[in-house]
Amino acid sequence: xxxxxxxxxxxxxxxxxxxxxxxxxxxxxxxxxxxxxxxxxxxxxxxxxxxxxxxxxxxxxxxxxxxxxxxxxxxxxxxxxxxxxxxxxxxxxxxxxxxxxxxxxxxxxxxx
Amino acid sequence: xxxxxxxxxxxxxxxxxxxxxxxxxxxxxxxxxxxxxxxxxxxxxxxxxxxxxxxxxxxxxxxxxxxxxxxxxxxxxxxxxxxxxxxxxxxxxxxxxxxxxxxxxxxxxxxxxxxxxxxxxxxxxxxxxxxxxxxxxxxxxxxxxxxxxxxxxxxxxxxxxxxxxxxxxxxxxxxxxxxxxxxxxxxxxxxxxxxxxxxxxxxxxxxxxxxxxxxxxxxxxxxxxxxxxxxxxxxxxxxxxxxxxxxxxxxxxxxxxxxxxxxxxxxxxxxxxxxxxxxxxxxxxxxxxxxxxxxxxxxxxxxxxxxxxxxxxxxxxxxxxxxxxxxxxxxxxxxxxxxxxxxxxxxxxxxxxxxxxxxxxxxxxxxxxxxxxxxxxxxxxxxxxxxxxxxxxxxxxxxxxxxxxxxxxxxxxxxxxxxxxxxxxxxxxxxxxxxxxxxxxxxxxxxxxxxxxxxxxxxxxxxxxxxxxxxxxxxxxxxxxxxxxxxxxxxxxxxxxxxxxxx
Numbered sequence: 080x081x082x083x084x085x086x087x088x089x090x091x092x093x094x095x096x097x098x099x100x101x102x103x104x105x106x107x108x109x110x111x112x113x114x115x116x117x118x119x120x121x122x123x124x125x126x127x128x129x130x131x132x133x134x135x136x137x138x139x140x141x142x143x144x145x146x147x148x149x150x151x152x153x154x155x156x157x158x159x160x161x162x163x164x165x166x167x168x169x170x171x172x173x174x175x176x177x178x179x180x181x182x183x184x185x186x187x188x189x190x191x
Numbered sequence: 192x193x194x195x196x197x198x199x200x201x202x203x204x205x206x207x208x209x210x211x212x213x214x215x216x217x218x219x220x221x222x223x224x225x226x227x228x229x230x231x232x233x234x235x236x237x238x239x240x241x242x243x244x245x246x247x248x249x250x251x252x253x254x255x256x257x258x259x260x261x262x263x264x265x266x267x268x269x270x271x272x273x274x275x276x277x278x279x280x281x282x283x284x285x286x287x288x289x290x291x292x293x294x295x296x297x298x299x300x301x302x303x304x305x306x307x308x309x310x311x312x313x314x315x316x317x318x319x320x321x322x323x324x325x326x327x328x329x330x331x332x333x334x335x336x337x338x339x340x341x342x343x344x345x346x347x348x349x350x351x352x353x354x355x356x357x358x359x360x361x362x363x364x365x366x367x368x369x370x371x372x373x374x375x376x377x378x379x380x381x382x383x384x385x386x387x388x389x390x391x392x393x394x395x396x397x398x399x400x401x402x403x404x405x406x407x408x409x410x411x412x413x414x415x416x417x418x419x420x421x422x423x424x425x426x427x428x429x430x431x432x433x434x435x436x437x438x439x440x441x442x443x444x445x446x447x448x449x450x451x452x453x454x455x456x457x458x459x460x461x462x463x464x465x466x467x468x469x470x471x472x473x474x475x476x477x478x479x480x481x482x483x484x485x486x487x488x489x490x491x492x493x494x495x496x497x498x499x500x501x502x503x504x505x506x507x508x509x510x511x512x513x514x515x516x517x518x519x520x521x522x523x524x525x526x527x528x529x530x531x532x533x534x535x536x537x538x539x540x541x542x543x544x545x546x547x548x549x550x551x552x553x554x555x556x557x558x559x560x561x562x563x564x565x566x567x568x569x570x571x572x573x574x575x576x577x578x579x580x581x582x583x584x585x586x587x588x589x590x591x592x593x594x595x596x597x598x599x600x601x602x603x604x605x606x607x608x609x610x611x612x613x614x615x616x617x618x619x620x621x622x623x624x625x626x627x628x629x630x631x632x633x634x635x636x637x638x639x640x641x642x643x644x645x646x647x648x649x650x651x652x653x654x655x656x657x658x659x660x661x662x663x664x665x666x667x668x669x670x671x672x673x674x675x676x677x678x679x680x681x682x683x684x685x686x687x688x689x690x691x692x693x694x
Contacts, residue, residue, distance in 0.1 A: 089359055093366075100369045107377030129376060132325055136369060139332045143362055146339060150355060157348045 086151040090144065097140040101133045195241070196250040196265045198234045199273055199316040202227050207309035220305045221288055227309060228281045231316070235273035242270045243669055247676070247686045249322070262322035262383065262687055267673035268519060269319045272448055275523050276319070278655065279440050279530050280312050282648040286534055287433035289644025290541075304344065311337035311437070318445045322687060323383045324372050327449060331368070331413070335361050338442060341434045342426065349429050357426035364412035371405035378402070385687035388456050388680050403458045407450065407466075414446025416504065417474035420497045424481065427496075428489035428546075432537025435489065439496050440530035444522055447503045451518070454507055455677040467508030468598050472605045475501030479612040488536045488546040488620055495572065495613055496529055502587055502609075505602050509590050515674035517586030520667055524571075524579040524659055531568040531652040538564065538645060539624065548620065553629030562625050564649045569621070571656050573614040579659035584610060586667070 107129050206227030213219040242248055247266035265273070287304070314334025321327040339361075343354035376382055378398060379390040391399060408419075415423045423443075427435050454463065478498025485491040503525070506518025536546055538561050543551045554562060571578040584606060591603040659666065676682065 086355060093359075093362055096366050100366055100373060103370060104373035104376065107373050126380075128382075129373075132372075132376075135325075135329060139329075139336075139365075142336065143358075146336070147358065147362075150343065150351060150358065153343075154348075154351050154355065157351060 086147070086154060090147045090151060093147065094140070094144055097136075097143075101136050101140070104129050104133050104136065193248050193250045195234055195238055196248050196263050196320065197252065199231050199238070199277070200263075200313050200320065202231050202234070203309040203313040203316070207306040207313065210305040210309060214302045217291075217302070220302070224284060224305045224309055225281075225288075228277065228284055228312065231312065232274070232277035232281055235270060235277045235316075238265045238270040239267075239274050239669075241265075242267050243672060247683070249687050261326050262385075263320040263326075264322040264683075264687060265320055266676055266683070266686075267669060268448075268451070268677060271519065271523065271669060271673060272319045272444070273316060275526050276312075276315055276441050276444075279526055279652070280308075280437060282652050282655075283433045283437045283440075283530065283534070284308065285648040286436075286537070286645050287431075289642050289648070290431075290433060290537070303340065307337045307340040307344075308437075310334075311341065311441075315441050315445055319448060322385070324375065324387070325382050327452075328365070328368055328372060331445070331449075332365060334442065334445065335365065338438060342430050342438075344431070344434070353426040353429040356422055360412060360422040364409045367405055367412075368409035371402060371409060374405070375402055383687070384452070384456055385684040388684055391457055399458065400463075403453075403463055406453050406457075407463065410446045410449045410453070411470070412446075414443050414450060415497050415500055416470050417477050417497070417501070418470075420474065420478070420500075423497055424490055424493040427493045428487065432533060432540060436530045436533035436537065439493070439533050440526045443496065443500060444526055447500065447507075447522060450504070451507055451515075451677070455515070456680055456683060459510070459678070459680065464508050464510055465598065467504055468602055471501045471504035471508055472602050473501075474498065474504060475605050475609040479609045479616070482616045483612060483619075485616075486548045488539060488548065488624065489533070491616060491620065492529070492532050492536060495616065498609055498613070499525055499529070499572070502584065502606060505606060506587050506590065509594050509599065511590055511594060512671065512674050512678060513586065513593060514590035515677060516667060516670040517583060517590055519670035519673055520579075520586060520663075521583035523666065523670075524583050524656070527652060527656045527659065528568045528572050528580065531649060531656055532565070532572065534645075534649045534652065535561070535565040535568065538649060541645070543624070548623040551624040552627045554625045557629060560646060560650075564646070564653055565625070566621065567653050568656055569617040573617050574610045575614075577660060579656065579663060580610075582660065582663045582667075 206223050209223050209227075210220045213223065238248065242265050247264055249265075250263045252261040252263060287308075311334050314330050314332070314337060316330075317333060318327055318330030321330050339354065339358050342357060343350050372382065375387065378394060379387060381387060381390060391402075394402075412419045412422075427438055430438065454467070475498050478494055478496075478501065482491050482494035482498060485494060502521055503518050506514045506521060509515070539551065539554065540546050542558055542561060543554060545551065567578075571580045574580040574584045588603050588606060591599040591606075
């Protein structure tokens, strides 16, 4: 979905991917009882560090999602669609290459 | 003196909060952000002095001891980068304030500009100081989020278009980085870089290679290494000139810094050096060929930026002490020069109404100061002898010759070729924009006058770039010391992990 043209689909792909990675980090730690001192013996506790890290990562993912949504909305408001477009300059160069005029333009620039 | 270490992160963050509160009062915002950044510069300078004389300064945030808590480490490399980046950000801030005033309306640096800019600085400093991988990730995210805002500021259609590409690519690289972090934690049970340096050695080779590859991939996207660099020339030129300048100077260099850190500390030697050298060669040559083909100054500069990342990778890939110290010297030089060039491009845009080469002409006669402000850093970038670019390149080439392998020789040839092509690209800009007769399509002298607050910081950075030549000896010594420190992995581990973090 990341390779789609529509920004909304890219966004969905991003959310899925982000959550997948968060789960991956969670799997990295040791599973067990809640890591609260006095609640369970120390060697039965889960590893708290991945959970802390995911907390941070979730916040970041959420913020990014919101920002991308805003961007998609803005793009929709400005141009009526939310497609990721080709670069204007790239398009120009591609057109030049098709007409085989790339070298000609540079020469005429230097002469003028 | 370890209480100084967290200050470069906290001062800009505090400043950002204050400027956000001062929403709608541009004068107060300007004062606060200027004060905050100047303070950051002073603290960084103090850190550089302390770390070179007394060794690395380590702070365990919140009093949690090193392997579990978050540590901030200010060794020579980190504090050197801090000083340069702080100096650059101060100059660019003055420039952007000047630009806002010149355009006539007071709120042009929109009310969100100053907070975003300060947060960007905080993210950069946090990434430099980070002592563990997750904190590095957080630093990256902070600066990236701020950069998204700065890139799409104003929300015109063009910027949204460019921003979309940039954001999706950066998000992807962040996800890769995060995945690598998750895997590393699962494999070693720690993210503290000093501890990782010890534990990674015990891992099987294949696993280590995967982890290293993922980190390189993530940082490579951020640093715009060749096959991963195509996003950069599309997105940078559309942003306002000061924003582009600070991006060009700092953001890619944070990626390079992360590569240096991880390659030296976590995965020294090994199989990646060949990959790094090949990437360096490709980045150099393909980047500069792209630059030669461009007809817009900002895009051309973006391509030279990509190309010169190759030099940095060259130094890192050599793994020798001389290569490393030259790379460090080159980073300092390149941050300064590239930022100056983008600021000068902003001035050209102001005076000439555009940065497209076919619409400019005769700027040398119309505005000699501007011509000087462009020419000196441009020659510096191409590596003309008296300037610092030459010294950095010479160091790299010397290190390449000392290495002696066939790949190293190929890279030496490649870097000479690249600097010649850079000279060609720069000469083309000079001929078309400055030397030929003035173009009638350009705005009248009054309409395109550059305000002193834009010229002075540009000239200051030009002077700073020239001064790098003057202090090249001591600076190289600092770089060498930093390179030595980078190769002394057990020393790093000892200074971070020892109780209390003795400096």
